[in-house]
Amino acid sequence: MSISLPVPRTESVEGLENPLSVLDPDGSRHASPVLDDALADIGESMLTDLYVDMAVIRRVDEECFALTRQGELTLWPPLRGQEAAQVGALRALRDDDFLFTSYREHALAILRGVDPVEQLALWKATALSGWDPFAHHLAPLQIIIGAQTLHATGYAMAARRAGGDDIAMACFGDGATSEGDVNEAMVFAASFGAPVIFFCQNNQYAISEPVRVQSGTPLAQRAGGFGIPGLRVDGNDVMAVHAAVRIAADRARRGDGPTFIEAVxxxxxPHTTTDDPGRYRDEAEVAAWRQKDPIERLERHLERIGAPVERIREEAVIRCDAIAAQLREGAARVAVPAPETMFDSVYVAPTRRVERQRAEHLAFAASVEPRR
Ligand SMILES: Cc1ncc(C[n+]2csc(CCOP(=O)(O)OP(=O)(O)O)c2C)c(N)n1
Ligand SMILES: [Mg+2]
Known part of the structure; x- marks a missing residue:
């Protein structure tokens, strides 16, 4: 007996065939029936800001990578290549929209005004978070893959109950979509119409695991199964990402519920400064993506529209040099706390168990002290 089953419904997801985009790799602009309306008011000045933002973020990333190699930082997960996805998304939101990120979204912290040196503390392993979450509407970054999608959904449900029109955005990777947490978050978000954006940066890998091993369908297509509309966009096209997040934010704000965005x-x-990607991917693949560099693409577009690219580039270099100097100088000054302070923030109030562990630690430290 052969029974043929219908193919999954996909009409709620835009961009499945080809990710939605408005900028070609050569910087020329093409029409997009889905995205164009959301970009109607974007002109040269906004594009210049996006360009400078991306350049600054790339420099922060390069500098922190180098600081790790110099022994100033313990670890750094680089974002190179993902500048358009992160900057385009952040700049589409209001300052009071709450962000829940993984460990790779350094752009969001910097652009939300976190002191660049302050955010180093986590990567120097001297603090549990690098900022005050409520001052920046930015949750402490999440290392547990996908857990932040639950936090974002819960926050969004609460925000709706509180009667405001602020929304939440959860940032996560392709690998995170294989986690139960992300799927549970989507069930809750869809069921309660939570004003949350699921912003998935599909950077093709979960450490060494390529995305094709994790999913037989485009990731955005999965959203349809939860009753959540999806947008699949070219994640190296800052304008396309910006438009997609604007569309999703509008939907959430007017009460239409969650949207899933896959930024390809x-x-x-490398995955982090302790990873060697040469062991699991070809240089040819990397070279092909280098041609799609998000910053160069926007620069070519600025040239095409007659913007003063030379002057914009100079302005970017000044900003980049300043933040790089601040990071280098600040990294050495990050205070290293006494080891026993790690017991202070486990719970709001001390518990007997944690106090016992603190005492054990202090006794152990004292016992090895003479040998130091
Ligand atoms: C629950 C959980 N399982 C496993 C890990 C180990 N781990 C750290 S990063 C990572 C890959 C995540 O890939 P992806 O979601 O694509 O994000 P990316 O690192 O590519 O930004 C894994 C499995 C973890 N941190 N948390
Ligand atoms: Mg990934």
Whole structure:
């Protein structure tokens, strides 16, 4: 007996065939029936800002990578290649929209005004978070893959109950979509119409695991199964990402519930500074993505529309040099706390168990002290 089953419904997801885009790799602009309306008011000045933002973020990333190699930082997960996805998304939101990120979204912290040196503390392993979440509407970054999608959904449900029109955005990777947490978050978000954006940066890898091993369908297509509309966009096209997040934010704000965005991009560097990607991917693949560099693409577009690119580039270099100097100088000054302070923030109030562990630690430290 042969029974043929219908193919999954996909009409709620835009961009499945080809990710939605408005900028070609050569910088020329093409029409997009889905995205164009959301970009109607974007002119040269906004594009210049996006360009400078991306350049600054790339420099922060390069500098922190180098600081790790110099022994100033313990670890750094680089974002090179993902600047357009992160900058385009952040700049589409209001300052009071709450962000819940993984460990790779350094752009969001910097652009939300976190002190660049302050955010180093986590990567120097001297603090549990690098900022005050409520001052920046930015949750402490999440290392547990996908857990932040639950936090974002819960926050969004609460925000709706509180009667405001602020929304939440959860940022996560392709690999995270294989986690139960992300799927549970989507069930809750869809069921309660939570004003949350699921912003998935598909950078093609979960450490060494390529996305094709994790999913037989485009990731955005999965959203349809939860009753959540999806947008699949070229994540190296800052304008396309910006438009997609604007559309999703509008939907959430007017009470139409969650949207899933898959930003198709590429992690140009290693997973973290302790990874060697040469062991699991070809240089030819990396070279092909280098041609789609998000910053160069916007620069070519600025040239095409007659913007003063030379002057914009100079302005970007000044900003980049300043933040790089601040990071280098600040990294050495990050205070290293006494080891026993790690017990202070486990719970709001001390518990007997944690106090016992603190005492054990202090006794152990004292016992090895003479040998130091
Ligand atoms: C629950 C959980 N399982 C496993 C890990 C180990 N781990 C750290 S990063 C990572 C890959 C995540 O890939 P992806 O979601 O695509 O994000 P990316 O690192 O590419 O930005 C894994 C499996 C973890 N941190 N948390
Ligand atoms: Mg990934």
């Amino acid at each position: 991009t590429y992690r140009m560097g």
